[in-house]
Amino acid sequence: MPEPLTLAALGGAAIAEGIKFLYAQAGELLRRRREHADGEAEETATPAVISEPELLPRLDLTRIEGLEDELRLLRSDLHEYATGVDIVTDPPDSALIQRVDALRQVFECIYGTRLMFAGEARRAADVSGAMTAQDVAGYVAAVRASGSGTFRGVTKVGRVEKGGEAVGVEYQG
Known part of the structure; x- marks a missing residue:
């Protein structure tokens, strides 16, 4: 590095x-x-x-x-x-x-x-994140980011319930 x-x-x-x-x-x-x-x-x-x-x-x-x-x-x-x-x-x-x-x-x-x-x-931002969940009833994100750069997010879930949301990257420009 x-x-x-x-x-x-x-x-x-x-x-x-x-x-x-x-x-x-x-x-x-x-x-x-x-x-x-x-x-x-x-x-x-x-x-x-x-x-x-x-x-x-x-x-x-x-x-x-x-x-x-x-x-x-x-x-x-x-x-x-x-x-x-x-x-x-x-x-x-x-x-x-x-x-x-x-x-x-x-x-x-x-x-x-x-x-x-x-x-x-x-x-420049270079941000990575990962999250794993069995069940998602609300909201989950591996990365919540703003600004400029490279953002990587990996979300692994077993099941997203009705009304739930799972995202890799949430960008807040």
């Missing part, structure tokens, strides 16, 4: 703040998932370290299911930086940049939208 140049250009202080946000948010998602396996999280305002989106979209917590292992592993990988035990150098180490970008990509799949750090050059 090539180095995520948009993150590498930010500098150590900005990356350190981004790590703290991603680490805390990953912990919050895992906690919410455990407490309310079938619930939905409210829209959440993003801190100043994130320039896009202004609000994290409403989240179906069951979308974490297929990405929970990656979320836990990447959160664990960044623990020492998030807690201040290790210091992010300026310029940041390329291996660290790749781990931060990998966690960001997991978030993008979970939320179905891209996350951009403040000061980061705008990049």
Whole structure:
């Protein structure tokens, strides 16, 4: 995987703040998932370290299911930086940049939208998501997206009940 140049250009202080946000948010998602396996999280305002989106979209917590292992592993990988035990150098180490970008990509799949750090050059979105369900009585989407870029969503369902809807990608232009 090539180095995520948009993150590498930010500098150590900005990356350190981004790590703290991603680490805390990953912990919050895992906690919410455990407490309310079938619930939905409210829209959440993003801190100043994130320039896009202004609000994290409403989240179906069951979308974490297929990405929970990656979320836990990447959160664990960044623990020492998030807690201040290790210091992010300026310029940041390329291996660290790749781990931060990998966690960001997991978030993008979970939320179905891209996350951009403040000061980061705008990049084309490349978001993928997948969801699996036996029965759908309401509405489900693998990806809810807006903006420009490439969006891929795969939805596998056993049965969609009358009035239900299952989509791969919901585009909110």
